[in-house]
Amino acid sequence: MSYVLELKNVRKSFGEEVVLNDLSLVVPEHTATVLIGASGSGKSTLLRCINLLETIDDGQILLDGKEISDPLINVDEVRRKLGMVFQSFNLFPHKTVLENITLAPVKVQGKSVEEARIAAKALLSRFDLADKADQYPDRLSGGQQQRVAIIRSLAINPRLLLLDEITSALDPVLVNEVLSIVRDLKHDGMTMVLATHEMGFATQVADEVCFLESGNILERGSAEAVLRNPTNPKTQEFLKRVHQAGRL
């Protein structure tokens, strides 16, 4: 079986602090891998390393069997195959919703403006945002902004979608409208890796759940196994705290 993404013994440190320690992970096609763990456990760094926003200190990252952690690789070409959505949306405030979405298809993929606009509008209508096409991001609610950010990353037809705590900056009532898009994408067979604190949502979409602690995966398996019957005492402790915070 071939994997879309494969991490072999990845290590990353910032100065003295080791953030990822000998971490290995495989992501098969059409699956969703959910990363859980406390803040600072390395989830975001892992996603940023996959997207080559950070360079790793050791190990290998392979995308469709090709090593992308090679320093000689064209990073822009790799990133065209990866969609990334951030916790803080990061929409471009000086561009309208439609311009945010069509920027990369036009400038990176060389599509015509017309073609890109048609594709963007189709995505917007699919996720009930057609009427926001000509608005600027600051006129939108947080949930709408994050949905636009997801659509923007989908517009380049990524091979793999990376979602970094995409609901953490949202009002609780807005969380679901964002998560339902991700559920739809999962249903369509999109391959994704996501970091989240929403355990209920993790149960619904995850093919594999990985519990990260101090830069390593301490426990991995189906959502049922990791979230309902964790065996590692640290996972149990983490889930207990999440439960107390009312997030399970």
Add this chain to the structure above:
Amino acid sequence: MTERNNSAWSPSSRELERQGSRRAINRKQVFIAAVSSLLVLGTLALVLVTSPGWQTVKSTFFDVEYGKEVFPTVIRGLWINLQLTFIGGAAIGVIALGLALLRTTKSPTLTPFRFLATAYVDIFRGAPLILIILLVGFGVPALGLKGISSNVIFLGTVAVVLTYSAYVAEVIRSGILSIHPSQRAAARSLGLSSGQTMRYVVLPQAIRRVVPPLLNDFVSLLKDTGLVSILGVTDAVRAAQINASRTFNYTPYVVAAILFLLITIPMTRYTDRAIRQRTNAQSAEGAI
């Protein structure tokens, strides 16, 4: 959201009473402001007019008839200042943008240029403009280079452009650095190259952010074009000087000052408004 209709609302008696109180407070404040303004300005005027030298000052600085006589030559000079400002301003914009981009680039091929740009900014921001004007105005013709004009207007403009592009480059660079790294991360993660990220994402936001300080520099530029008069360019300052030294009446200076103010005051008012709008817009946008 529910429909809100304001047309059916009529203020309660309590609200009417409050509106009355607000009007009363307002009237009182206007009255106090008027009285205090009258007092302060009146005292100043009185001190000026009753001073022992007032009659002499009035005839040598505020001679209305002489002012009218020199007005055409001074305003012809001012036209030179305006031309210098607009032509120089365009050149400054282009050069400063180039310098700012060079100073923020990480490209290894451009390393020597980055170094040169930094040296350039250090030198021209650190030296007084008047010295640069003298050095360029008298130094460049002395070199005797072929094809380089020794026209004083041209050399004066070059000197002003050299100095101002260093200042403006720093303003643009601060704008570029003020854009949050997450914007760059978002653009790069979409596959945009670093050049495309700068051009389509960072620079448009940075320029918008520095428009108010740039307008400020534009006002300074207009005033500083007066310094090229030391090279013998017949701008507004020089025209006033010629007339003043001919008659020992300094009214031409006052005429020149008033003409400059007539242009710069509306410009500064506009700048202030632009800054205010920018600040309001930013607070509405939140963190960006």
